[in-house]
Amino acid sequence: MTGGHDLVVIGGGAAGLGAARAAAGAGARALLVTDGPPGGDCTFTGCVPSKTLIEAAGRGLPFDDAVRRMRSVIAQIAATEDAAALHAEGIEVRRGRARFVAPGRIDVDGTVLAARRYVVATGAVPAVPSVPGLAEVPYLTTETVFDLAAAPGSLIVLGGGPVGCELAQTYARFGTRVTIVEAADRLLPGHEPAVSAVIADVFAREGVTLCLGAQVIEAGTTVGGVTLRLADGRQVHGDRLLVAAGRRPTTDGLDLPAAGIAVDDRGYVVTDAHLATTAPGGYAAGDVTGRMPFTHAAFAMGRIAAGNALSRRRQRYDPAATPWVVFTDPEVARVGLTEAQSVDRGGRVAYLPMTEMDRAVTAGATDGFVTLVAGPRRLLGNLGGGRILGATVVAGRAGEMIHEPALAMASGMFAGRLAQATHAYPTWSYGIQLAAAQFVTAIGGRRARPARAAG
Structure with missing residues (x-):
């Protein structure tokens, strides 16, 4: 030993x-x-290859060039x-x-x-659901999909969560006909319903077919492809099947x-x-x-x-101020509580649609919104805007924008501080300032309102 x-x-x-x-x-x-x-997974079969392909697809690179770039990026990061x-x-x-x-x-x-x-x-x-016939189908997972040498003509994505949505949009931009099959009645069910609506609209414009509220009862192979049979009698066909059903x-x-x-x-x-x-x-x-x-x-x-x-001095792990990001286009980012979760905390909600955010208008990318959730402080109530309890951002640079509210949560700052800090114009982060200002005054006719329960 x-x-x-x-x-x-x-x-x-x-x-x-x-x-x-x-x-x-x-x-x-x-x-x-x-x-x-x-x-591990992030470097070789997760974040690094997926985000490299997402970037390449967004820039219009051919699939072959994107794969070469992905291999190069993996090697570069793995060496560190x-x-x-x-x-x-x-x-x-x-x-x-x-x-x-x-x-x-x-x-x-x-x-x-x-x-x-x-x-x-x-x-x-990757988790693989217990679907009759699936074990006999040559399916891809969120690990093996990066081994594809060529973009398939058509692709079924089983799962409409973050990774399923990211890869569905990416392959659609490489010219693949993509169908998402999701058991929930909306995409990204872990996020606000308004998030799901925006991404569904974008996907519809980009030609991604959605089968929502769909229960798969059987999988099988056909000549040159895969077929999923749904409980409502529909059949979904594709050259390849990607299982993105969690881990x-x-x-x-x-x-x-x-x-x-x-x-x-x-x-x-x-x-x-x-x-x-x-x-x-x-x-x-x-x-x-x-x-x-x-x-x-x-x-x-x-x-x-x-x-x-x-060490004898132990630290607690508190994920409250840890942000989430879905790297679709537009990106989806979240930290802390949703609006519905904040109701019993006296939450107030500031909302700014991207159609009223100048940077989004100049970029021609007005899908999405900023939502900030704030609640009263002990003894001080909503003085100074209260404190940030959560945020959801759907925007072209949401993954960068979310860190301001995350920092506000981690440091316990007044929500109004986000409005007081001068932001460069026109930037994506300027939307955070405009939304935060609604906790202390009217901005463009908008003020923070009381949080509402879901439904």
């Missing part, structure tokens, strides 16, 4: 890298155990987090499959490591019970507010916890988990 490490990190994705780098930065001896190259780069940062990397054999004992391809403190950061993999935690083969690590009824590792597992000295971070399934959230969790494992 070998030891000598202050922290063992299992998993080389964003959470694992965050944990290992935090440990090394604190002067601890960190060992990163990974069964694939460091970087490979074993050599991590070694230079003071992190030891060991390639192999990890398996717990006892509390604090980890077997890595036949070598048992003593791990008094460790972080489980094994991430998640499930990667815990297969870890033998978590041997370590005393509990999982919930969905298979996610159970953690407390400090990201500690049910095993002494054990922590978990990232997608394997079932918390916020985003790369930036995973990295933050990894850093917190490592810090808590190595």
Whole structure:
């Protein structure tokens, strides 16, 4: 049995890298155990390839050129987090499959490591729904879709969540006929209904066919393609099928019970507010916890988990001010509470449509809106506009715009401060200023109104 490490990190994705780098930065001896190259899903089959293709499609590049650029970008980013780069940062990397054999004992391809403190950061993999016949269909997942050498003539996307919507629009812009099949009655069901309406309208204009409220009862192959049969009798045909129906935690083969690590009824590792597992000295971070399934959230969790494992002063993980972004065009970004969620908090809502935002008008991109949600402060009420509780932005640069309300939430600033700060004109972020000003005065005839319940 070998030891000598202050922290063992299992998993080389964003959470694992965050944990290992935090440990090394604190002067601890960190060992990163990974069964694939460091970087994980985000670098090789997630954020990096998908956003590269999205950018290429938006610029009108041919698919072949887009794929070459995607491969180049992956290699460039992977080089910043490979074993050599991590070694230079003071992190030891060991390639192999990890398996717990006892509390604090980890077997890595036949070598048992003593791990008094460790972080489980094994991430998640695409979930495949239990549809009769699907196992016999050569479907793509959100990992294997990036292996396509040519854009298909037609593509069925099973799932209308963030990744399904991103890739559906991307392939449509490469000339593929795309159909989205979604069980919910709207796209992006985790976001505000108004968000779904905007994206559905944009997709309709771009030729993406939507089958919403659709229950798939059977999948099968046809000559040169795939067919999905729906409960209402419709059939959807395509050359290829992309399954984008969520993810499930990667815990297969870890033998978590041997370590005393509990999982919930969905298979996610159970953690407390400090990201500690049910095993002494054990922590978990990232997608394997079932918390916020985003790369930036995973990295933050990894850093917190490592810090808590190595220090007696422990930090809580609070995702309240962590933003979400869907990289469609327009982008969709959200942080904190929705309007409906803020009703019992005394929420007020400021709304600005992109048709009244000069930067959007100049860009000819007026689909979308800014919604800011603010609530009263203790003792001070709505003085100074109250405090920001949440925001939803649908705009060409929503992913950049969302960070102002996220910062306002994280720092506890008055909502009116966003209005007081001078913003350059005409910029996308100027829309945040105009919306925030509605909490203290009328802007363009608009004032913040009381929040309303959904429906």
